[in-house]
Amino acid sequence: MVRILYIEDESEIGSWLRKDLEERGYEVTWLKSGEGMGKYLGDSDIAILDVMLPGLDGFSIGKRMKKERDDFPVLMLSARTAVEDKLEGLSFADDYLTKPFQPDELAARIEVLLRRFQKNDQVLELHHLNVHTKDMRMADRDTGQEIQLTGKQYQLFQFFIRHLNQILTKEQLYEGVWGEQYIEGDKTLMVHIRYLREKIEKNPSRPEIIETIRGIGYRVRG
Template structure:
């Protein structure tokens, strides 16, 4: 699970961002100032940092974090839209997002940074699976066996991999994989997911890789 260090002093914004990220499958540590940030940087995968903070501002904290751990991605948040502020932030940070922002955009930018900084970004470990993303080879780490998929199963699983940690609706999945509009009641997607689970899950009756999000759709998370 990806661990996010989120530093934001505004309670209302902080609450909904933390809830949204948690709902998407991230582990979130939320601080209202950067005073104790150095206690967490060695145990997190990404930092989301607001500029306007009590005490040391986000720019100072971000520079300190980067000095301590250069390979830790830092995403700055700010209501400031001036070019000078963006340039100052991007002078050390890896991305800069202005408020207000849509949670989907925040997540998308995070995922780009996580992929960029991933030490071996062509291999993912999801449960007992090892997924080689460049050639989509799927290995069962328990016995070293390669799991072979049909063309459509491959396309479906690849779509999940490209949208890790995101809850995907049936409509999104069907349109993304089949390229057609989903018709309510169509069982095609459900059947393909059942067959895909039979190949990749330890116990297809109790799936842990392709999660069912009741009333919404499905998710694959790491």
């Protein structure tokens, strides 16, 4: 599961955004200032920082984070729209998003940064598959044959791998991959999962990799 370190002092914005991010499948640690952030930094995958904070401002906190972990993505949030503020933020941070913003845009930017900073290639063994996590290359371990996924299949499987072992609802999957709100009764997700299973499962009618969690959604176990 992707772990987000979120620092925001405004309670209303903070609780709203944490709830939205958790519904999308992220694990969120929310702090109201930079105090104590050091103990969470090593276990986090990305930071989202508001600029206006009590004590040290977001710019100062972000620079400290980058000094400790230069391979750590930092995304700044701010109501400041002046070019000078954006340039200051982007002098060390990896992205800068101005308020107000749409949560779908923030989620998309998070995924872009996570992909950019995913440097280490790991090989997951999922039943008969070897999956390279960096670029989602996969091969059947029994036959050695490489399995090619199309665009949406690739994005869908990548989302599963980013949230390995987690039960994902249809809403989380649709919003995470298509970037739109799921409408009950829409068969798009179901069709794409069927096509994906046909490519990666030994027996698509009895799937072992993409599990159906009845009444909830789906899960891929690592």
